[in-house]
Amino acid sequence: MTDIVLAAQAWKDVDPGTEALVDAWLVQEGARVSAGQPLVRVVVVKTNHEVPAPADGVLEKILVQAEETFGPGRALGVLREDG
């Protein structure tokens, strides 16, 4: 299993304690996804990011739902990788 996380660069220079918001999931649990495919849109410091799938696989579980917030390094979901 592989965690789906917002890249560290998105948090660069962001005030400690600031949380991001999940705007919308673009796929549902159980969906097959490809490496690089956008899975979820999140917002931090008024910037909307797309978080891609780290590998080919299946979105096993969404851990942070739309309209929930999260901090740096938090897993937004879990990918069950192929192979």
Place this chain on the structure above:
Amino acid sequence: MSSNAAREQAWNEDRLARPLERAAWKAWTYDRPAIVLGCSQRRLLEAAGPDADVEILVRRSGGGAVLVGPWMVGVSVALPPDHSMVSAGPVASYRWLGECLAGVLRTLGVPARALPPEDARQHRATLDAASGARPGPDWACFAGIVPWEAVARARKLTGLAQVRRRSGVLLVGGLLLEPPDWPLLCAALGKPAEDAAALARLTTSCAREGAADLAPARVADAVGAAIADALHAAQAR
């Protein structure tokens, strides 16, 4: 006929729809009022009052609700994902555009300053202390501050937001020529009248700072020229 606000959002969508190979930008003036909500504010559409005869749009970038109109000049800048102006991270990416807008404001005679991260943090702390137990209208873009947005005499003058995709990066912004119709914004979204008063206290405008000759088209041209200069300088480095 679609409004300039709607055309702006369509331009933004179109730029992000396919991989960007070169920089593109456009400054906007607005023929009539429109509310542009942040991407996470769709619930406010449901809260829009029955007398909301103002157009309400939703943009792709984050941030709060913006009331565009003849009092504002907006800007959209679309850059390839590996462009030097956006490669240092999202917060750093605001810097060059924020300083561009502040520079244009200073040429108009407005004592504008784009706030670096530490100063923006201090500005927020000051506002939080002043508001006490009463939360400010944090649903509105101009009620808060992020790094590189500009203030004059500690009141907000410009707003910035961003979208980052594999196809490219879109930076958007706006500056206030005149005080917006804050009561219209609040009434249209079902917000209390006291939020309008708070927005008036938290913001300023070029006119309020004594600037003259604020024809939106002229200021939009100045913004476009400043962005072109900044991008040209970056390319030359």
